[in-house]
Amino acid sequence: MSQNESNPNPDKNNNFFNKNPLITFAIFSIVIIMLFKAFIGDENELAGKIGGQSVTRTQEITYADLKRLIENKEVEKVSIGQTYIRAIGSDGTGKVAYTTRIVGPDATLIPLLDEKGIDYNGFSESNWFTDMFGWLFPFLIIIAIWMFFAGRMQRNMGGGILGMGNSKRLINSEKPKTKFDDVAGAQEAKEEVLEIVDFLRFPDRYVELGAKIPKGVLLVGSPGTGKTLLAKAVAGEADVPFFSVSGSSFIEMFVGVGAARVRDLFEQAKKDAPSIIFIDEIDAIGKSRAAGGMMGGNDEREQTLNQLLAEMDGFGTDTPIIILAATNRPEILDPALLRPGRFDRQVLVDKPDFQGRIDILNVHIKGVKKDADVDIEEIARLTAGLAGADLANIVNEAALLAGRKSQKTVQQTDLREAVERAIAGLSKKSRRIDEKEKRIVAYHESGHALLAETTKGAKKVSKVSIVPRGLAALGYTLNTPEENKYLMQRHELMAEIDVLLGGRAAEEVFIGEISTGAANDLERTTDILKAMVQMYGMSDVAGLMVLEKQRSSFLGGGMTQGREYSDKMAEEMDAFIKKSLDERYNAVKARLEEYRGAIEKIVELLYAKENISGEQVREIIEAFEIENHIETKLEPRKGIPASETVTISD
Numbered sequence: 001m002s003q004n005e006s007n008p009n010p011d012k013n014n015n016f017f018n019k020n021p022l023i024t025f026a027i028f029s030i031v032i033i034m035l036f037k038a039f040i041g042d043e044n045e046l047a048g049k050i051g052g053q054s055v056t057r058t059q060e061i062t063y064a065d066l067k068r069l070i071e072n073k074e075v076e077k078v079s080i081g082q083t084y085i086r087a088i089g090s091d092g093t094g095k096v097a098y099t100t101r102i103v104g105p106d107a108t109l110i111p112l113l114d115e116k117g118i119d120y121n122g123f124s125e126s127n128w129f130t131d132m133f134g135w136l137f138p139f140l141i142i143i144a145i146w147m148f149f150a151g152r153m154q155r156n157m158g159g160g161i162l163g164m165g166n167s168k169r170l171i172n173s174e175k176p177k178t179k180f181d182d183v184a185g186a187q188e189a190k191e192e193v194l195e196i197v198d199f200l201r202f203p204d205r206y207v208e209l210g211a212k213i214p215k216g217v218l219l220v221g222s223p224g225t226g227k228t229l230l231a232k233a234v235a236g237e238a239d240v241p242f243f244s245v246s247g248s249s250f251i252e253m254f255v256g257v258g259a260a261r262v263r264d265l266f267e268q269a270k271k272d273a274p275s276i277i278f279i280d281e282i283d284a285i286g287k288s289r290a291a292g293g294m295m296g297g298n299d300e301r302e303q304t305l306n307q308l309l310a311e312m313d314g315f316g317t318d319t320p321i322i323i324l325a326a327t328n329r330p331e332i333l334d335p336a337l338l339r340p341g342r343f344d345r346q347v348l349v350d351k352p353d354f355q356g357r358i359d360i361l362n363v364h365i366k367g368v369k370k371d372a373d374v375d376i377e378e379i380a381r382l383t384a385g386l387a388g389a390d391l392a393n394i395v396n397e398a399a400l401l402a403g404r405k406s407q408k409t410v411q412q413t414d415l416r417e418a419v420e421r422a423i424a425g426l427s428k429k430s431r432r433i434d435e436k437e438k439r440i441v442a443y444h445e446s447g448h449a450l451l452a453e454t455t456k457g458a459k460k461v462s463k464v465s466i467v468p469r470g471l472a473a474l475g476y477t478l479n480t481p482e483e484n485k486y487l488m489q490r491h492e493l494m495a496e497i498d499v500l501l502g503g504r505a506a507e508e509v510f511i512g513e514i515s516t517g518a519a520n521d522l523e524r525t526t527d528i529l530k531a532m533v534q535m536y537g538m539s540d541v542a543g544l545m546v547l548e549k550q551r552s553s554f555l556g557g558g559m560t561q562g563r564e565y566s567d568k569m570a571e572e573m574d575a576f577i578k579k580s581l582d583e584r585y586n587a588v589k590a591r592l593e594e595y596r597g598a599i600e601k602i603v604e605l606l607y608a609k610e611n612i613s614g615e616q617v618r619e620i621i622e623a624f625e626i627e628n629h630i631e632t633k634l635e636p637r638k639g640i641p642a643s644e645t646v647t648i649s650d
């Protein structure tokens with residue numbers, strides 16, 4: 001969800017003029033000047049000055065010629081100005097306008113005209129006023145039209161050319177009433193932002209202590225998981241103003257508008273501090289500059305991003321403003337955004353698990369009249385993989401269905417139907433996991449988890465989940481090392497391979513058929529073995545010989561300079577990798593067979609809860625080992641550090 005635009009485009013048909021203001025301006029200028037010249041200029045000369053007669057040609061003559069023409073009565077009308085005389089006569093084809101310059105004062109001219117009986121008058125040649133006006137008038141018209149369009153554009157985009165940076169209307173400011181209770185599930189995320197609430201409420205407490213408060217917090221999660229809701233709840237709990245913008249609304253047609261808008265945003269937030277700034281879809285401005293570099297950068301985005309960075313650096317940690325930003329792709333963000341003092345904290349806002357979905361459904365069903373037979377748990381079971389926004393929609397859709405059928409209450413059948421409709425309308429991105437897939441994923445993840453817990457040197461499990469994250473991963477197992485490590489010993493690498501193979505092996509052992517779900521695991525096992533041969537000197541194939549230099553990660557993979565070793569070596573390496581994989585895979589399958597009962601228990605729990613902790617996994621394994629008199633392979637725990645080097649097997 002993003003902010004509700006206070007101003008939907010009133011008129012979308014004027015796109016051309018809105019997009020090409022300069023071209024519009026030029027065309028109008030030219031047209032108007034031409035019109036003006038055609039009309040007013042010639043009209044004056046022919047009609048005003050020569051008595052309204054139309055002539056076929058004009059001719060310049062000498063003063064003497066003019067007098068001769070008068071003398072011979074070859075002109076019928078004469079107009080006398082301050083410097084010119086014009087006369088109308090005719091030749092064989094039509095009227096001719098003669099002009100000539102007056103030569104000094106000539107007292108004989110008027111008597112001559114009287115004498116010959118030729119009509120004459122005087123005319124006033126242009127003065128400075130009419131001259132000026134003639135020039136000014138078209139410009140006035142052009143400016144009027146220009147302002148008309150500019151005003152229209154301003155209405156359309158909330159900024160406009162004349163009011164660049166006057167973007168108050170795109171920045172939503174409110175004092176939300178949302179509380180943490182309105183955000184169901186998401187317990188971990190709520191705990192992580194709790195501290196921010198406290199800081200916003202009692203900033204002095206922290207400032208006096210000299211504590212550095214986080215400035216930026218990145219909320220990471222799929223669309224509809226409640227990131228905006230959570231941000232609002234932080235503001236609501238702290239009772240501070242909430243300024244929100246959407247990253248995509250920064251990218252405008254005029255370079256500089258985005259940057260100006262960022263400036264405005266911070267200005268307002270500072271004025272009302274303590275306050276919260278919420279930037280939805282920050283990836284729209286924060287996309288890594290390196291990523292876009294090939295195509296030639298996007299100036300507007302870069303300027304906006306730079307302004308954002310400057311503003312974030314520009315206020316001290318004692319200014320109680322917290323910037324919350326939402327994205328579902330933190331990996332594409334510019335590293336500059338993630339540096340200390342900027343968005344240096346990430347809070348995961350995951351899709352809800354079974355209990356989470358029950359809670360969310362309950363929050364939303366509170367607002368509708370429901371029948372006594374409504375079974376929320378059933379609906380939660382039907383909606384594995386859906387986000388909070390989808391669930392809110394389902395409740396609303398059910399209420400609409402009930403209304404259409406003129407029911408007094410929402411019934412279970414309405415909810416079921418709403419689920420079906422919602423699922424049919426969902427994109428692949430936010431897909432429901434069906435029961436069969438859920439079972440496969442549960443076994444797969446349990447396999448990873450069991451191997452992690454029963455293999456010496458493996459990183460231990462902190463969480464197992466069959467809640468899908470993103471498109472690719474249908475489930476995941478979080479493994480945390482017991483201490484921060486810079487070195488990996490050989491047996492630890494081998495342990496990692498076993499853990500990765502555990503997923504595929506579990507599918508084979510327990511389901512009897514393998515799926516495509518292990519692709520990523522297999523890629524990583526192969527990479528590890530390859531590195532052991534090529535870089536770490538950990539195989540008999542190459543011994544200590546290095547086959548592949550460690551490349552700086554900057555150059556990335558694609559720049560291979562060709563193989564620097566023999567075909568025979570390559571063949572041997574391939575054979576080694578394949579043999580090792582087969583060996584480890586068989587060992588892993590044997591381990592799973594040994595712990596069959598434990599796996600079934602883990603799967604059962606995981607299937608029901610969708611998220612389980614490493615502690616729960618260990619309890620099951622321990623009980624199983626005692627019951628079956630198996631020598632324990634669980635290692636005594638050291639404290640699990642809050643390490644960043646977690647491994648995720650999906």
Ligand code: ADP
Nearest residue numbers: 001183184223224225226227228229388389392
């Ligand atoms: P995001 O910002 O992550 O895309 P939103 O916060 O805009 O998602 O969520 C959209 C709507 O979905 C919310 O307004 C709310 O009605 C519902 N929703 C999402 N997550 C939750 C939740 N955890 N608890 C209650 N409602 C939720």
Ligand code: ZN
Nearest residue numbers: 503521649650
């Ligand atoms: Zn896996």
